Amino acid sequence: MLTIALAVGCGALVGFALGLIGGGGSILATPLLLYVVGIEQTHIAIGTSALAVSVNAFGNFATHARAGHVWWRCAIVFAAIGTLGALAGSTFGKAMDGERLLFLFGLVMIVVGAFMLKPRQPTNAAPHDTNLKTCVLTGAVALIAGGVSGFFGIGGGFLIVPGLILATGMPTINAVGSSLLAVGAFGLATALNYAQSGLIDWPVTAQFIIGGLAGGFAGMAAAKRLAGSKDMLSRVFAVLIFVVAGYILYQSRGAFLS
Template identity: 45%
Template sequence: MIETLLLAALGGILIGLLLTLFGGGGSVLATPWLIYVVGVVDTHAAIATSAAAVAVNAATGLIAQAKAGRVKWPCASVFATAGLIGSVLGARLAMQVDGDFLIRAFGVAMIAIAVSMLIPRKNEGDPAVRLTPTMIWKLAPVGLVAGLAAGFFGIGGGFLIAPGLMAATGMTLANASASSLVSVTLFGGATSATYALHGQLLWPVFAALVAGGAVGTLAAMPLLRRIEKNAKLLRHGFALLVIAVGLFVIFR
């Protein structure tokens, strides 16, 4: 049991480090780590536990971004409310799916996320954007789809949320990245809660992941300035790593 928790904590350190350095995508490694390294046999339990850890990490980041004034709360709230419904539906759907099929579908999602990380994103947009009635009709459907994917795969869904917020509102990348944490927190919380009600959340492993994630985040902070010049190259390298892990998960 101690070895299991230590391996989970080590995974948390790695994921916290990657999330802080690259701003997304790192959490998608949590489920494969729990299955193939920690040794969690039940795919559903691994997804539930990683989703809970993702929610906690996102909530921590959200507090920091909110203090900095980057979160567009009205837009983020509409998106998150619609997505919350989708995340519960997605989690309940995943519970009915065979574990082997689910982990292979998760591998496909990993590759999609990695590809999205390779696409250049412009930061142009309106930093003073305000919610309008027209925006609501754009935000809600995209939020529902993002939540469905997040709930089904037990991921944060940030690779869908930030671009969706930008497309529907015209906000900047910085505001979208910050505002997306509202949805990631709620989606991860709803997904893990749905599984927890059926006794499929591994609480000790979850605690180890979160503790490791905090250490990883702290360790990454001094590295941010050092890698700034090579951030794009490193991000692409990380995306290729995620693709490789995704292919491993699919064909194993």
């Protein structure tokens, strides 16, 4: 019962963060599964978190789609191409030693925290023409974002949102909404790859998802009331990410010192 409560509670925390601050909110899923819920293997924690984050991302995506925030053509193309990168990245991730992968994960958390310290500014840039250069750039950014997401089992929204803006020139709110299709697709591809190797804890996944969906609704409701404080909330969350990253690097330091 304690494990169930911890899994639901951690899922709710991640879902709340996703709904409240968007990109970067899912980065704590794997550390919470390892150090709070008590999953012992790094790869199982990554596979489990990838599936849970995928389901939560699709749930948030539906909300943005109903609000008209999704550029469907760009979202579908980006998700389709990036999923190939996620499959390749997750294959490499499975093959790496768990402790080394966890150490690298801690470094990625620092990068995510740095991204979140920078306020997200709305952009009024005109959409780019759909020419060969734009298509190639979109495909390249999608492959990179998908590869990183698959390798570490993270949502990757902190990469996908600026990537969509860079490749297409879409406004920030549309990039956030459209990115969630890619986050969901990348997470699902990663989870399926890990599931083939038996690296998903299914009961914990279900509990994490239940908590995440409830937390996501609460987070989106809070985001509407705290819209003016979003940058400050992101900075506070970034500090938390730095602390957790430091703990992960300390715990897994032996992977690179040995």
